[in-house]
Amino acid sequence: xxxxxxxxxSSPTPPNLSTASKATRIIGWAAxxxxxxxxxxxxxxxxxxxxxxxxxRLLYVHVPSILTAYTCFGITLVGSVMYxxxxxxxxxLAAASAAEVGVVxxxxxxxxxxxxxxxxxxxxxxxxxRLTSTAVMFIMYIGYLAIRRMEFSPEVRSRRAAVVGIIxxxxxxxxxxxxxxxxxxxxxxTFGLDPQIRDMQYFSWFLGTVAMALVASWLLIHRFRVSWxxxxxxxxxxxxxxxxxxxxxxx
Amino acid sequence: MLHDAWIMAxxxxxxxxxxxxxxxxVLPFGALVLILFGLALNPDLVIVGEQRRSILAQVAxxxxxxxxxxxxxxxxxxxxALEANDGNVDALKMAGLDPAGVFLGKAMAVAAxxxxxxxxxxxxxxxxxxxxxxxxxxxxxxxxxxTVGVAAAGTLYAGIASGLRARxxxxxxxxxxxxxxxxxxxxxxxxxxxxxxxxxxxxxxLLGVFAVIYLGVGMLAFGLVMEET
Amino acid sequence: MYWGFVAAGYxxxxxxxxxxxxxxxxxxxxxxxxxxxxxxxxxx
Numbered sequence: 001x002x003x004x005x006x007x008x009x010s011s012p013t014p015p016n017l018s019t020a021s022k023a024t025r026i027i028g029w030a031a032x033x034x035x036x037x038x039x040x041x042x043x044x045x046x047x048x049x050x051x052x053x054x055x056x057r058l059l060y061v062h063v064p065s066i067l068t069a070y071t072c073f074g075i076t077l078v079g080s081v082m083y084x085x086x087x088x089x090x091x092x093l094a095a096a097s098a099a100e101v102g103v104v105x106x107x108x109x110x111x112x113x114x115x116x117x118x119x120x121x122x123x124x125x126x127x128x129x130r131l132t133s134t135a136v137m138f139i140m141y142i143g144y145l146a147i148r149r150m151e152f153s154p155e156v157r158s159r160r161a162a163v164v165g166i167i168x169x170x171x172x173x174x175x176x177x178x179x180x181x182x183x184x185x186x187x188x189x190t191f192g193l194d195p196q197i198r199d200m201q202y203f204s205w206f207l208g209t210v211a212m213a214l215v216a217s218w219l220l221i222h223r224f225r226v227s228w229x230x231x232x233x234x235x236x237x238x239x240x241x242x243x244x245x246x247x248x249x250x251x
Numbered sequence: 252m253l254h255d256a257w258i259m260a261x262x263x264x265x266x267x268x269x270x271x272x273x274x275x276x277v278l279p280f281g282a283l284v285l286i287l288f289g290l291a292l293n294p295d296l297v298i299v300g301e302q303r304r305s306i307l308a309q310v311a312x313x314x315x316x317x318x319x320x321x322x323x324x325x326x327x328x329x330x331x332a333l334e335a336n337d338g339n340v341d342a343l344k345m346a347g348l349d350p351a352g353v354f355l356g357k358a359m360a361v362a363a364x365x366x367x368x369x370x371x372x373x374x375x376x377x378x379x380x381x382x383x384x385x386x387x388x389x390x391x392x393x394x395x396x397x398t399v400g401v402a403a404a405g406t407l408y409a410g411i412a413s414g415l416r417a418r419x420x421x422x423x424x425x426x427x428x429x430x431x432x433x434x435x436x437x438x439x440x441x442x443x444x445x446x447x448x449x450x451x452x453x454x455x456x457l458l459g460v461f462a463v464i465y466l467g468v469g470m471l472a473f474g475l476v477m478e479e480t
Numbered sequence: 481m482y483w484g485f486v487a488a489g490y491x492x493x494x495x496x497x498x499x500x501x502x503x504x505x506x507x508x509x510x511x512x513x514x515x516x517x518x519x520x521x522x523x524x
Contacts, residue, residue, distance in 0.1 A: 016517070019508030043490070054482035058489045065493065084475070104500055112489040119485050140428040147425070150415050156478075160411045163472045164425070167407075170468070171429050178432040178457065182439065215497060222504045229511035232519055 019225040024218055031214035038207040046200040058116040060204050064212035065109035066134070072102030072216065073141065073169065080165030083158060092158040093231065095165055096148050097223040101216060103141045110138060129180035136175045140168045154234065252352040259348070259356025263330060264363060272329050273364040281322040281372045285379055288314045311380040312441035315373065316397070316434050322368055323361070323401050324423050327409040330361050334413065350474035354406060358469065362402035369394055385447030389455060393444060396458035397437035403465035404429045410476045433461050 020028075042060040049056035079095025082088070113131070114124040125131065147161050267273050289307060296306040307314075334343070343353060373394070376382060384390065405426050412421040436457045443451025512520060 017509040017512040019505065019512065039490075043486075048482075054486055057486045061489060061493050104496065108493050108496055111492050115485045115489040115492075119482050136428050136431050139424070143421075143424045143428065146421055147411065150412075150417060150421070152415070156414075159478065160476055163475055164408075164411060167429070167468060167472070170464075171432075174432050174461070174464070175428075178435055181457075182435055219497075219501060219504065222501070222508065226504055226508045226511065229508060229515055229520070232515045233511055236514070 019222050019229070024221050027214060027218045027221070031211065031218050034207065034211040034214055038204070038211040041200070041204040041207050046204040049201060052120055055116055055119045056201060057204075058112050060208035061212075062109055062112040062116055063205065064209040065105045065112060067209065068212045068216045069102045069106035069109055072098040072105065072220070073137075073172075075220075076102065076141075076144075076165050077169045080162035083162045084166075087155075089158075089231065092162070093224055093227045095162065096145075097220055097227050099141050099144050099148075099165070101219050101223055103138065103145060104219075105212070105216065106134065106138050106141070110134060127179075127183065129176055129183055132179045133172055133176035137168075137172045140171065144168060154231065252349045252355070255348045255352025256355035256359065259353050260359040260363070261356075263333065263357060263360035266333060267360070267364060273326055273368060277322050277325045277329070277364070278368050278371060280325060281318050281368055282375055284318045284321055285314070285372060285375050288318075289379055305381065307380045308382045311376050311382040312445060313434075313438045314380070315376045315441065316437045318372060318376075319365065319369055319398075320401065320427065320430060320434060322372070323365055323405055324426065326361050326364050326368075327405045327422060327426070328419055330357055330406065331409045331413045331418070350477050351470040353477070354410070354469050354473035355466070357410075358399075358402045358406040358466070361406055362398050365398050365402060366395070369398065382445050383447075384445050386444045386451065389451050390441065390444035392455050393437060393440040393451075393458060396455060396462050397433055397440075399462040400433045400458060400465050401430055403462060403469050404433070407465070407469040407472060407476070410473060433458065436461065 038060065042057050046057075048054045052059075075098035076095045079091045079098060082091040083095060117126060118124050144161065144164050147164055148157065150157060152160070292307055292310070294305055294307045298304050298306060298309050373390075377384065405422075408425045408429060409418075409422050412418045412425060415421060436454045440451050440454035440458060442448070443454065
């Protein structure tokens with residue numbers, strides 16, 4: 001894909017190179033608008049919480065990031081299963097794209113979580129089941145993405161990645177419960193959103209979730225299209241390499 | 252299937268018997284890691300609690316299992332380097348071996364080598380770190396079950412990364428997160444076995460559950476993974 | 481003291497997400513050069 005000759009014939013009007021479409025433009029503008037609203041409510045209009053004070057504002061981005069990441073990994077699981085059943089490129093690319101977007105959101109979730117934890121618990125990190133399994137999950141999906149960059153033939157890579165995509169979820173569950181069992185012997189701790197969170201705070205959190213969902217859909221669609229283009233380029237390179245080898249053999 | 256597994260395991264172990272990679276390279280590596288931990292963690296530092304114990308003795312179970320995990324990475328790399336040469340994978344397919352059997356055989360061969368290494372490293376850990384031993388039976392059960400789990404999960408993931416030039420860097424990234432619950436359960440059951448304490452057997456049972464899960468998943472998935480095209 | 485953490489968190493989220501979107505758009509444009517227009521069917 002680097003330095004390959006231009007396949008599109010040169011035309012007077014520059015070719016449309018964008019991966020956008022009407023749908024993604026609408027999602028994109030909606031995402032920007034809701035993000036603006038979420039920032040307004042999250043940072044200005046809503047007030048501090050009684051115990052957490054202003055650090056509660058981090059939850060308006062932290063919880064939505066994690067939820068988005070989990071949804072993305074859910075898509076990866078579904079895509080992996082469906083790929084093994086149907087061998088369809090669509091599901092394979094959907095699984096791959098969702099994993100990458102998921103890793104981005106999970107990374108943000110971990111960072112904002114640590115930043116929330118420092119003023120709230122007094123530590124950036126706590127060895128609690130949820131945190132520990134999330135950290136392992138983060139590394140595991142980085143590993144999944146690493147497989148997707150390897151120099152397999154496309155079918156072998158898709159199949160092996162699908163197997164990893166399925167086992168990863170299984171392992172997240174195992175890690176979560178084993179850590180819970182381990183820590184459960186010492187301390188019974190569960191952290192969650194305070195149910196007594198006030199209306200305005202709840203609304204800010206809701207806006208954050210909607211904003212993240214819109215941003216994530218925009219990213220997901222574009223990532224899917226970019227993945228598809230990557231696959232096209234890869235295949236055309238394969239065809240070219242084959243043709244070259246055949247020519248050499250013919251001589 | 253079991254017959255195929257037996258053929259594979261015997262083949263790998265026979266190669267090991269001739270080449271001595273596990274005993275000649277992986278085992279000394281593990282011993283070296285044990286010594287390096289001794290240098291990294293001050294051996295004179297003492298925890299004063301119910302019993303006076305050096306830090307090194309206190310964390311010995313965890314260090315032992317970290318060492319085993321690192322050694323297992325080398326053993327797994329070796330196990331699949333055997334198949335990488337001269338189209339061995341094609342030969343296995345031509346021979347009509349059941350993929351589940353191939354998986355089981357390779358996992359068993361890795362487990363056997365790891366067990367041999369663990370016996371020596373465990374002895375080394377007792378001598379070097381001065382760890383007590385409260386429950387020998389529990390220790391043996393924990394070691395065997397954890398090793399089967401490590402070998403099974405490791406073999407599946409080493410298979411997924413096989414045939415790649417970047418295999419050596421990819422396998423640790425894939426295998427270690429998968430083995431993190433095994434490390435946890437193995438360390439806690441070993442702690443209970445050496446220091447004495449309650450709750451050890453439940454962790455041993457969890458290790459057994461892991462071993463069964465990873466063996467089952469590996470037998471199901473290995474055919475998909477090894478299919479070429 | 482809370483606002484420092486809040487600012488860091490919000491800036492990280494906005495920075496990373498917009499950087500990722502920027503990277504995606506540019507990568508799409510770069511790849512599109514190598515793929516004929518009739519194969520880019522998502523253009524509606």
